[in-house]
Amino acid sequence: MTTVQKNISSTDTRSVAAEPIRVLLAAGGTGGHVYPAIAIADAVRMIQQQADILFVGTRDRMEWQAVPKSGYDIKSVWISGFHRRLTPQNLLFPFKLLTSIIQSYSIIRSFKPDIMVACGGFAAGPVGWVAAKLGVPIVLQEQNSYPGVTNRLLAKHAVTIFTAFEGAKQYLPADKIKLSGNPVRGELTTSDRQDALTSFDFDESAPVLLILGGSGGALALNNIMKEKLDELHDGAGLQIIWQCGKRYFSDLKKEIDSDDYPNLRLMEYIDDMPAAYGAADLVVTRAGAGTCSELMILGQPAILVPSPNVAGDHQAKNAASMVEAGAAVLLPEIELEKRFTTEVTALINDSGQLKKMSDAMISLAKPHAANTIAEEIFNIVQKQEV
Template sequence: MKVIIAGGGTGGHLFPGVALASSILARNPSAKIIFIGTERGLEAKVIPKLGYELRFISARGFVGKSITEKSKSLMKLLQSIGECRSIIKSFPPDIVYGVGGYASLPMVFTASLSKIPTVILEQNTVPGLANKILGKFVDAIAITYPETIDYFPKEKVYLTGTPIRKEILLGSRERAIELFGLEEGRMTVLIFGGSLGARKINKSITEGLSYLIPLKDRIQIIHQTGEADYSWVAREYQNFAFKATVLPFIYEMAEAFAVADLVICRAGASTVAEITALGKASILIPYPFAAYNHQEINARRLLSRGACEMIVDRELNGEVISQKIIKILSSPEIKREMEFASLAFGKANAAERIIEIGESLIRRKS
């Protein structure tokens, strides 16, 4: 079986595609998979390191650009469609999956016109521009939230959840304690703001340390800061004598999740999918500049089910976040109810469901 996975740009689009590819190979080891992306996207750094073939197209972003840049984007889109035709000719796929982002649009559109089975994944409540357009052409649409069905032709929509990396489900708490230099018997708070960190989160946490002193002997912290903030954040923990493992980047995220009693992070689709698949209590701080404000919408979905606490970025400060940490970690009942609600929200088998939909489309074509 030959598979094309198109899209990326950001981790929220790319990592569900990576999770899907991993599940395809686990199910069908002889499958051949290539990714389609751009030289500017995150996929240019990530995909080659994972051992998958990556082919570039000329697509550019459209949303939020000036009129001049939008005109250039449209020209690049036409160029990309020609490039996608060439890719399909050299690597005729049995199915094409689009994982979102502007790189997915020309490939999925071209495949649809070529009568190749197509599936798009929509990880957020409100679809991005590419998926709104592609919804009219593709054979199936895999969504994460029930509300998303209103944006697409209902007969094409399947409520599957967002694919997550299987290794996230296999993290070892015991290995985490050794790896991060933690102590048994303490509650662990995991804090991260994306691969580059998030200064607003870093500042609010360090400002909140004075409020967290009543918990100091009961908690320990794993904090991913990003390279730019690493030194001063580590120094603040030392100044307040908190037990904390501060890292520019966490490579062993499965272990970090496994040991976490509380997760504090942004509300990107992939992160939310991983947190809920694991049933973790969380404080979500949506990135305020996300397209269509989708992170806040994602977080409010969990909040409405009691699966998280949420702080909007403009209201984030040390006192506010420390109060929420104390509220959750001082009440086993609140924490337990949040974990149950989170787990009920999660869908650990999303990738398998999406693959089954794709296989059904391939059989139908045959």
């Protein structure tokens, strides 16, 4: 084990250990799990540049590209989720689980971590279980109001559980919970308003509506936008940035003649999110944990349309605290047809209400979540050595 300097201050980003701390992070499956883990790793490196950091994930999911691109090493385990319905893939699950446990044991014995951080996803399950059996202290980071299966199973082994939403505490051991917010990589900012408008060839003449469907797109949002586009673009005179997702972009591009909608920017994916947020007066989006955290940090008013096709209806639970605080409007997917145009046009033209919502969003924000978790990682290791 390493020797960690005592009395770590909340603002000290200098090296805090005589020897590199060794941190094992496990996260996988989706960006909602992987990017917070990368943000934690970045924060650990900010405190101690020579920290030895290793990720564990799976070869066939996005972490296998995202983690190395961020500058970290990653090892793989052979594991996948267990399907709730009977499928041929489930027949392999026991073999995958046993293999992943053996692989996890080998990784931990070789790397000798001082601490293990589990950020959710099925890859974190076997690694966390083996770490607990080998006496490695475990920290969990739960992004959603309703914890995922992996974190619920690992909770009894954890030293500390960092959560982003108050609602998560009813599903996890209350004495272990610290409300930290979701880690977000780097300095999350918006572009200057005028620069942002110019980047989309917009101006101040009309409000800007930003539709976010995520990298995969959201079918329900795309359908309602296609149906209500004339009302929003022509009737309400809005300038619109519509991120529809890769799988839907080609078909929508064929169906929608850009010449008919000069103030529409239909996009497969938005590379410059600071500009998109900087231009937007109002955002319509799903309520994934990462998106909710970004909205809070940026103080961005939003209409949230939670996906009904997620475990434990966790997106609706994510949205609840934001709606209760007056930071967002909840619009269930089943009510899109009835309420979408009315809600959007009424809100986007009410500057006073948008300002109140922005202030409420900021009041919920925890922009230093990654630093908070990183500092606690060092504190936990320090206590283990006393």
